[in-house]
Amino acid sequence: MKVITTIKEMQAEMGLQRQTGKTVGFVPTMGYLHEGHLSLIKHARKENDLVVLSIFVNPIQFGPNEDYATYPRDFERDRALAEGENVDYLFYPSVEEMYPHNLSVKAVVLERTSVLCGRSRPGHFDGVATVITKLFHIVMPTRAYFGKKDAQQVAVIEGLIADFNFPVELVAVDIVREEDGLAKSSRNVRLLPEERQQAPLLYKSLTTAKSLIEQGEKDPATIVNAVKEMIISRTNGTIDYVEIYSYPELEPLETLTGRFILALAVKFSHVRLIDNLIMEID
Amino acid sequence: MKVITTIKEMQAEMGLQRQTGKTVGFVPTMGYLHEGHLSLIKHARKENDLVVLSIFVNPIQFGPNEDYATYPRDFERDRALAEGENVDYLFYPSVEEMYPHNLSVKAVVLERTSVLCGRSRPGHFDGVATVITKLFHIVMPTRAYFGKKDAQQVAVIEGLIADFNFPVELVAVDIVREEDGLAKSSRNVRLLPEERQQAPLLYKSLTTAKSLIEQGEKDPATIVNAVKEMIISRTNGTIDYVEIYSYPELEPLETLTGRFILALAVKFSHVRLIDNLIMEID
Known part of the structure; x- marks a missing residue:
């Protein structure tokens, strides 16, 4: 597994891989991987020639009173888990790499956001849509894997892919649960x-x-x-x-x-x- | 020259072409081609294996009191001119093809828009950034060609490409003028x-x-x-x-x-x- 931290290297690598006709399955995450993530990776592994996992706690999708600073992080554990699932590329950029200066443009989600989690998280899905837009351009995947646990996120990403005409197939994967039924998180x-x-x-x-x-x-x-x-x-x-x-x-x-x-x-x-x-x- | 009117066909065609390693030069226009556009096409022709021209009068970049309805259009003339410049693909979608329903997401430009033409055209550059985002995903170009006449547009697209990490190279081409100096338009x-x-x-x-x-x-x-x-x-x-x-x-x-x-x-x-x-x- 290759760990890549710069956008330039990731784009160069994926540009070469795509030219060989290989399919690329992409699992974007904020890390601290659990079985839900591993299920996404397993699906991607089964359906594509290459698997790319990204780990990036995206500051612009957290509100000022949300848990960005305390969001759980454990890169070494995540890296071992990814290696165990035969991930080919782990993209792990810094905040400075992803947001080197104030954004001059962002993706704004106009529908599907005023209900459920979106109601109490103004701007959250703009941050999600913006980082996914960036990550799709960096990884250039054939398919992107999201968990149905964040069902509103899946609905927003479906709109993003359709309305921006991303040449990416969205795969929504079932919720993984503990034995007692609690959804993994x-x-x-x-x-x-x-x-x-x-x-x-x-x-x-x-x-x-x-x-x-x-x-x-x-x-x-x-x-x-x-x-x-x-x-x-x-x-x-x-x-x-x-x-x-x-x-x-x-x-x-x-x-x-x-x-x-x-x-x-x-x-x-x-x-x-x-x-x-x-x-x-x- | 192949004229394509659907997003699906254009993406399929370009997906195949890119897999062969060919470079693609893309010239997005609103049609009614003049020598300024032809200059962009000539640059694209010289620097790439394939040239894609798009003609689409983009409604969402016109304000309510602007000239969307009366913007000059002459497809047959444009088609002949494009053929004369050895364009490989002419992408000519309908409004319904590009905007089949209300957008659930758009690109919003946060900087470089409050001066010059942007000041009197609120939302104009959001419409430009949104349609260019869509077109880049449809055409998947190696390089995209814009005229320096719309210098603010070039500045905005430069920000769009940088901040969304589009794997596209922006080429800004000098203004073409009449013999008496008037910029072609x-x-x-x-x-x-x-x-x-x-x-x-x-x-x-x-x-x-x-x-x-x-x-x-x-x-x-x-x-x-x-x-x-x-x-x-x-x-x-x-x-x-x-x-x-x-x-x-x-x-x-x-x-x-x-x-x-x-x-x-x-x-x-x-x-x-x-x-x-x-x-x-x-």
Whole structure:
């Protein structure tokens, strides 16, 4: 595995590789890899000649009161994990390399951002779309892999690729969960022991909602209330949101139909967890 | 020469061509080709294996009171001219092809836009940066050719390529002029006969300013006033701006030094003309 830290070297390397006709699978991450990331890498490994992993904690997608400074980082551990998954290139640039001066241009996301996590994180998805635009130009991938855990991010990236006509195929990979159902996350380490015990309830509330829907419930509000009730009564977490929207458009629904997402965010003492279920009914 | 109207076909074609290691020179235009455009094509032809010309009058870079509807168009003439210059691919998409629905993301230009033409055209350069981003992804060029006549556009594209890390080389080509000095423009046809006679004075005022600077004048205001005086006294045009800035940063200068641009815009009855001179002194 080759570790590359400069944009120039990465572009030169990938330019040469692409000329040989090799396909390139790209997994952009902020590091502190967990099994969710490894699942993305495994998918990329299976479907492409070359696999590129990037690790970059992107400052411009964090708000002023968010956890940029304390976001967990462990490069040596990440490097070993990437090597174990037969990653070919690990792109690991510094903040100065990615943002050498004030940006003279940025990507601004106009839709799909005013709901779910986007509502309380103004500018977050502009930062995501901007760094992904940069990374796509640096890595020039055939396919890019994102986890469905950040379902709103997947919806935004889908719009970015479509509207900017990126010659890149988006691959959205299923959420990887702990045995007890908790979605894997770099931030799970911040749960207090008691909270860690309660946290699987989030996924349980989603699967309970799924059962209700499969039994014929079509009213979004009824589903949302059932999920909220479970979380409030059985965890110490504070609900940030429990919402249902069409997917990937993220438009409100009067009644459940077509493809839609049930998504939630719950705050615990030192960490806010998200989870979701994407369903499709006739 | 192959005329292509769909994004999908253009991307497929260029993807194949790039895999053979061929270099691609790209000339994005809004059509109604004149010798300025042909000069860009000739440069592209000389420096690349393949030449791609695009013709697309981009609606999102026109303001509500601008001349999108009446912008001159003549595809058959353009096609013949392109063929005459041995263009390999002419990309000629419809508005529906480029903008099938509301954009969910756009490029927003944060610097270099509050002066010169950008001041009176809010959003213009966002529209330019967005369409160029799309076109770069569709054509995947090695080099992209722009005329120095739109010097602010060149400065913005330079920022776009640098900050989004496009793997594209920007080539800025000198202004092509009529024998009497008037900069070639698709809009020159709209000058009244009398105005056409006066119009070369714009360039004359720039070269006069250049002489003053070469003789040692270092005060931007003195230069600007000399240019304004010539235009006011010897044409019926109305000055939109005559300004001097560092180039390509487009920052104000206290005294002339380094690389800078003297740029002007003058309104005639049915058309607004621009011209500029980029100079460098110690």
